Amino acid sequence: MSATDLEIVFDRVNKSFERPGGSAFEAVRDLSFTVARGDLVAVLGKTGCGKSTMFNLLAGLIQPSAGTVRVQGRNPYRDFDWFRSKVGIVFQNDRLMPWRSALENIALGLEINKMPRAEREAIAARWLDRLGLSGHAQDYPHALSGGMRQRVSIARAFAVKPDILLADEPFSALDEVTGNALRAEFLDLVRDTGATSIFITHSIDEALQLGRRILVFRRPARLVYTAAGGNDVASAARAKIRAEILRALADEALEERETIP
Amino acid sequence: MAEAPVRPTTFRPRLRYEGWVSIAGLAIAWQVASLFFPHFLFPSLVEIARHFVAIFGAWDSVADVVETSARILAGLVGAFVFGSVLAFLMGRSESFARYVYPLLNFNQGIPALSWVVISIIWFKGIEFRIFFIMVMTMLPAFSFQILDAYRSMSKDLLEMTLSFRPSRYDLIRMLIVPTVLPGILTAWKVNLGNAARVVVVAELVGATGGIGYALLQQQQIFDMAGAIAWTLILVVFVLAVQRTITVIENWTLRYRPAAERTV
Ligand SMILES: Nc1ncnc2c1ncn2[C@@H]1O[C@H](COP(=O)(O)OP(=O)(O)O)[C@@H](O)[C@H]1O
Ligand SMILES: [Mg+2]
Numbered sequence: 001m002s003a004t005d006l007e008i009v010f011d012r013v014n015k016s017f018e019r020p021g022g023s024a025f026e027a028v029r030d031l032s033f034t035v036a037r038g039d040l041v042a043v044l045g046k047t048g049c050g051k052s053t054m055f056n057l058l059a060g061l062i063q064p065s066a067g068t069v070r071v072q073g074r075n076p077y078r079d080f081d082w083f084r085s086k087v088g089i090v091f092q093n094d095r096l097m098p099w100r101s102a103l104e105n106i107a108l109g110l111e112i113n114k115m116p117r118a119e120r121e122a123i124a125a126r127w128l129d130r131l132g133l134s135g136h137a138q139d140y141p142h143a144l145s146g147g148m149r150q151r152v153s154i155a156r157a158f159a160v161k162p163d164i165l166l167a168d169e170p171f172s173a174l175d176e177v178t179g180n181a182l183r184a185e186f187l188d189l190v191r192d193t194g195a196t197s198i199f200i201t202h203s204i205d206e207a208l209q210l211g212r213r214i215l216v217f218r219r220p221a222r223l224v225y226t227a228a229g230g231n232d233v234a235s236a237a238r239a240k241i242r243a244e245i246l247r248a249l250a251d252e253a254l255e256e257r258e259t260i261p
Numbered sequence: 262m263a264e265a266p267v268r269p270t271t272f273r274p275r276l277r278y279e280g281w282v283s284i285a286g287l288a289i290a291w292q293v294a295s296l297f298f299p300h301f302l303f304p305s306l307v308e309i310a311r312h313f314v315a316i317f318g319a320w321d322s323v324a325d326v327v328e329t330s331a332r333i334l335a336g337l338v339g340a341f342v343f344g345s346v347l348a349f350l351m352g353r354s355e356s357f358a359r360y361v362y363p364l365l366n367f368n369q370g371i372p373a374l375s376w377v378v379i380s381i382i383w384f385k386g387i388e389f390r391i392f393f394i395m396v397m398t399m400l401p402a403f404s405f406q407i408l409d410a411y412r413s414m415s416k417d418l419l420e421m422t423l424s425f426r427p428s429r430y431d432l433i434r435m436l437i438v439p440t441v442l443p444g445i446l447t448a449w450k451v452n453l454g455n456a457a458r459v460v461v462v463a464e465l466v467g468a469t470g471g472i473g474y475a476l477l478q479q480q481q482i483f484d485m486a487g488a489i490a491w492t493l494i495l496v497v498f499v500l501a502v503q504r505t506i507t508v509i510e511n512w513t514l515r516y517r518p519a520a521e522r523t524v
Contacts, residue, residue, distance in 0.1 A: 055395075059424050061420055061423060061424070075277065080426060082425050084425070084426035085296070085426075087424060088424075089421070091417070091421060095417050095418055095421040097418060097435070097436070097439070098516055098517070099439045099516045108425065109393045109425040111431075111435070112427045112428075112431055112435075113425075140516040140518075142516070142517070142518040143518075160425070
């Protein structure tokens with residue numbers, strides 16, 4: 001694989017936050033991994049292990065304290081504007097603008113990209129149809145259910161046709177039935193677009209089912225385990241991977257217990 | 262769509278019949294008082310109404326009403342513009358806020374009458390004096406309210422919007438303005454009442470027209486009915502502007518669920 005095929009590169013990245021007292025809190029330590037173009041990667045790790053912080057670094061919303069982050073060969077923090085419409089993010093909570101209708105929320109990124117109104121509304125309307133929300137175009141977010149709102153936020157991320165798609169536990173706030181239905185749709189969409197995708201989850205099954213590669217993080221965020229996932233992995237191998245992931249996550253529990261006096 | 266969706270019922274501070282009952286009760290009480298007290302203390306409603314109508318019958322007094330209304334609106338717009346700029350700068354820079362916030366608090370303690378004295382000594386032009394007094398007395402309320410709204414901006418929504426790489430203009434238009442708009446409308450409603458109270462004091466700086474000036478004349482000729490009539494005109498003006506702001510509010514904040522506005 002040539003270096004140009006690497007869409008995302010994390011190289012010995014550290015990230016510390018300043019605590020109110022003035023001391024530093026280390027959220028990411030020595031994190032290195034790469035993602036090839038078109039890959040679909042699932043990231044597993046316990047709550048608070050720095051997965052969302054990794055996304056914020058990737059999205060250029062925060063700067064690494066040390067190390068380098070490269071996305072399509074560029075620095076996402078420094079070359080912030082260059083990434084317009086290249087990155088789409090589905091957040092854990094829907095983050096819809098309450099003053100925009102479902103249609104206008106989906107069209108947000110397109111509007112920022114200066115697409116004319118008629119064009120962007122036509123695209124947004126197609127997304128509403130595709131996600132089973134036709135008839136709700138003019139509804140404000142407060143009038144939609146949690147599942148519908150998350151659909152709108154998924155459509156908003158996909159509508160700009162991003163090269164890179166980031167999803168941060170987008171189904172964890174939904175009930176199981178709604179979450180499962182949406183997960184299947186989401187996977188279809190990701191396959192259709194062919195975007196390089198990173199998918200954060202705390203469900204091992206979800207990671208095994210969705211990810212072609214699985215990364216396991218440990219606190220403070222660093223890579224402790226990598227495996228292949230997806231449907232082409234034989235079920236015997238899958239059981240073994242599952243056990244290994246569990247161990248990678250469980251070791252952390254031991255480690256935590258050791259650090260607590 | 263088959264049929265228009267039913268809009269949720271929202272509370273609108275419109276005068277319902279209870280409001281009219283209260284006002285009628287007040288008028289009746291006044292009228293009863295007028296029967297027992299000398300008319301220069303409690304003039305009858307008829308006398309007040311006669312003055313009220315007379316004000317609109319003469320060009321001079323209509324001009325007074327227009328003048329004062331214009332001064333109120335100019336003062337509000339001025340305080341709003343300067344207050345917004347200050348609020349925005351304070352929102353952007355914590356250290357700027359640390360310098361300016363105490364000054365605004367200090368200003369809060371200065372009575373309108375002190376600004377009247379200061380502006381008479383400092384400035385020559387009457388209209389500028391009035392504008393200055395209005396802006397200085399109303400500026401803090403606008404700044405505080407808008408700054409509060411700005412600081413309450415959702416970090417989640419900000420990060421979401423930034424992830425699309427908006428231009429500064431788009432960020433302001435799409436996120437910041439809608440975030441601070443409720444605060445701006447509240448500030449206007451609160452300050453409108455203040456403006457009406459301050460303007461009549463400000464008109465004592467030597468204005469030769471306006472409702473404050475007219476009130477001063479009524480005091481000199483000891484005409485209670487005239488004083489009440491002029492006061493009522495100011496009240497009606499404030500209510501009319503208040504109503505306009507409410508209409509704008511109902512339109513621009515229509516996205517809010519009904520429950521939010523009734524609390
Ligand atoms: N802006 C911030 N300031 C201070 N601490 C932060 C900030 N963002 C995240 N953290 C801390 O970093 C750690 C990792 O957070 P996060 O990346 O959200 O974890 P995850 O998404 O894996 O649950 C947490 O302990 C959190 O408190
Ligand atoms: Mg998280």
